């Protein structure tokens with residue numbers, strides 16, 4: 001029933017409508033999408049889209065970023081605006097500003113936010129000369145940010161921060177995970193003098209479930225198996241994996257693995273189960289991250305109803321005061337990561 005309702009609107013609107021879906025969406029959503037991608041691909045697609053109505057199946061920060069990048073003739077919709085990201089919510093903008101002011105006493109601190117953050121946080125990053133990144137371009141953007149100040153404040157994901165630091169040759173001794181309690185008053189400024197990277201203590205509620213003991217056990221029981229994980233996972237988990245990368249990298253790693261290989265995948269289960277169905281000549285297993293309950297809020301039911309009500313009043317609204325800075329932060333990332 002919902003399938004037909006969705007397809008009816010798609011037929012009626014044709015090229016006026018584009019449905020975008022993140023890789024963590026369920027098959028019942030992905031089957032309707034015009035574009036399925038990782039966070040970077042979906043953000044980079046927005047300025048190229050000609051559709052007037054863009055329906056974003058993902059979590060709120062993705063739809064908000066799309067709204068910031070969209071032209072004035074385009075409208076962005078979310079089937080469920082309450083689909084938020086637990087990790088993004090761990091870095092409220094007022095607190096980011098407070099902590100940034102506090103750590104800036106130590107020298108020039110460039111903020112670099114993972115796109116999994118509110119537009120308020122992205123705007124603060126641009127205001128302080130920083131930018132944003134995704135899991136696909138985090139090493140490149142960290143290099144960019146390090147060249148612009150004494151140290152970088154990376155937020156909100158401490159795991160992606162540590163995993164990116166390792167790829168960038170930053171020693172553990174040059175990293176400080178910040179104590180953000182008490183509005184930053186617990187942070188000892190003298191202790192930051194020899195630090196290059198300051199990390200917000202946020203984590204992803206899904207990748208947090210992966211732990212090194214389980215991987216050690218798997219390695220013992222399946223000596224020839226391949227392990228690929230998302231870099232939102234704990235650094236100890238990433239260190240034990242054969243590969244870590246964005247959702248797109250996980251897909252290409254799985255595609256390129258030899259036939260009959262056994263692959264354990266540490267990321268959201270909708271993607272893992274889709275890969276399992278797609279590559280039946282390989283033995284694919286989830287590592288146990290499970291589903292993201294916010295991504296799962298997008299259902300065929302609310303997608304159908306969203307599509308049947310594409311009126312300006314239902315479009316994603318963003319604070320117009322934040323748009324110029326947020327757009328600058330995201331456009332800087334798109335420019336740097338495309339090599340311009």
Ligand code: 13P
Nearest residue numbers: 038039040134135246247
């Ligand atoms: P990527 O698609 O960029 O790998 O991001 C994963 C994620 O957790 C999005 O919420």
Ligand code: SF4
Nearest residue numbers: 085086204205206292
């Ligand atoms: Fe946020 Fe993790 Fe869900 Fe991605 S998977 S939306 S980072 S909670």
